[in-house]
Amino acid sequence: MSLTLPNAIDASAGARDDNAFFEIVWHDTESDATGYVVIDQLVRGVSSGGLRMRAGCTLDEVRGLARGMTLKEGVHYEPGARYVPLGGAKGGIDFDPYSPEADGVLRRFLQATAPIIDTRWTMGEDFGVQQTTIDRLLPEVGLRSSIQAAERVVGDPEAARGRMATAFNSVVDGVSLDELVGGYGVAKAALAAMARRDMAPADTTAVIQGFGSMGGATARYLAEVGVRVVGIVDVEGVVYNEAGLDVEELLLTRSAKGNVDRTKLRDGDRCLDSSEWLSIDADVLVPAAISYCINDGNQDQIRARLVVEAANMPVTPEAEELLRARGVEVSPDFVANSATNAWWWWVFFGDVDGTPEQSFVKINSRITALSDEMFDIADTEGVSLRAAAFEMASRKLSAISDEFPIY
Structure with missing residues (x-):
């Protein structure tokens, strides 16, 4: 029609x-x-x-x-x-x-x-x-x-609005909860993947492309457990330090658009051209800004073992095939960056009360469990993480359709 x-x-x-x-x-x-x-x-x-x-x-x-x-x-x-x-x-x-x-x-x-x-x-x-x-x-x-x-x-819209008010009025260490939940989930997806591939946080380095709510929180919660964040990419270029950046200082002084305040850089921090972000020597790469930024024409620059998709569709299918052929695994967006969306509905429908404590516990348990389930399928069936995630999603969508009307 x-x-x-x-x-x-x-x-x-x-x-x-x-x-x-x-x-x-x-x-x-x-x-x-x-x-x-x-x-x-x-x-x-x-x-x-x-x-x-x-x-x-x-x-x-x-x-x-x-x-x-x-x-x-x-x-x-x-x-x-x-x-x-x-x-x-x-x-x-x-x-x-x-x-x-x-x-x-x-x-x-x-x-x-x-x-x-x-x-x-x-x-x-x-x-x-x-x-x-x-x-x-x-x-x-x-x-x-x-x-x-x-x-x-929803059963009780007024109660749902109350839980949402609690959630959106919560602040954790200087950053509002709603700006943290998505990146917290990405960090948990990255840590689950690292654990499956024997990558200890203290021995792992990461580059984060994008420093808004998703990238900023991902950097915070990776750094919190000892991952060395060596590069952060924003619209002005790359800030880099092989020894690790002061993520918390840069997070709390960034602009509303997610730009790093260059006046807050320390001795040893360097500014690189934006064209260098893919080729930085790091174990984990987190594209957290725009779609299609990794393609078949630039994927060969990547030196990371693991790409964790914090943005939506940052890696093209052609690039992902080439990455897999050379041993680089991609944790797909609809698992890795799904916490923001799920958190909204967990709060709204009442599975969590909107407080940071319940929110972080739920995100940690669900994202870790989903990542492990995805890896179990991939390792058992010998398929990519994305193919495994599609199979996992298909099973769950089929279960939903057995109970509820879908159009």
């Missing part, structure tokens, strides 16, 4: 096969921005996935991210838990998030997609879009919350 909707939106919907369940393409009437919403799957009538903004964002990119969200939701299915994974979705806007017009573009996109956010799509921040900006703009377009669609399937 296809139709034309107001507000310069085109939409299509159809039965699930290898295609998305529902897609819209939005054309801004006041700029050259184009936006997309893809709902890959609905579970109990609701889907989940963030909204990104970047110049060059495409419909195919958003489709891939939406499918990834279906997997990211599905792997966290636990029989008997209050949180039943939602369907996968994603939004994207092809526009420069640093432009002074970005907020206006975002507001008009939210206005055009408000009926979907209200009823079908629970959404939040992603690359180039901050949750604080979304929360500020939503009341202007008649919405109360970016996750109000989920209130249709």
Whole structure:
């Protein structure tokens, strides 16, 4: 089915096969921005996935991210838990998030997609879009919350909002809890992978690409257990120290956009060109910024044994095949970086109370268990970690479909 909707939106919907369940393409009437919403799957009538903004964002990119969200939701299915994974979705806007017009573009996109956010799509921040900006703009377009669609399937919406308030008002060592949970999960995925490959934290080095909420927290919690973070990459380049960077100082002094304050560098810290980030000698590489940054043309620069995907789709399929052929393993995004999304719903549906204590315990146990399950499948069946993760997700999605309506 296809139709034309107001507000310069085109939409299509159809039965699930290898295609998305529902897609819209939005054309801004006041700029050259184009936006997309893809709902890959609905579970109990609701889907989940963030909204990104970047110049060059495409419909195919958003489709891939939406499918990834279906997997990211599905792997966290636990029989008997209050949180039943939602369907996968994603939004994207092809526009420069640093432009002074970005907020206006975002507001008009939210206005055009408000009926979907209200009823079908629970959404939040992603690359180039901050949750604080979304929360500020939503009341202007008649919405109360970016996750109000989920209130249709939660038992007590008022209690859910109370738990969310606890979670989003919590601060841990100078950083808000919601900025830490995703990277904490990535760190736990990295540590689980390291343990399976006999990589002791004290003998392991890491490079983190991106120093926003995901990359910053990953660096914090790897450094906390003794991993030497030798490189951090931001939009200005690379900061590097073979002996290890002072992650905590750099974390607490970074900019709102995740840029390292170069005035806080110590003697021995060096600034390198951004082109050098892949070739730094380190055991673990964590791409935590943008999609498709590791491809078949640059993967040969990587010297790490392990790549842990903190960003969504940072490694292309072609690059991953080449990496595997030379013994580099990739812990896939829909397992490694799934804690942010799962944490939201654990809090919302009541599996945790929103406090840092319960949040970190739950993330640690689930991400470690999922990583171990993935490695068990990979090592037993002789397949890649991604193939193992797909099999794990497929089993869980099948279990969900046995109990709940999926579209």
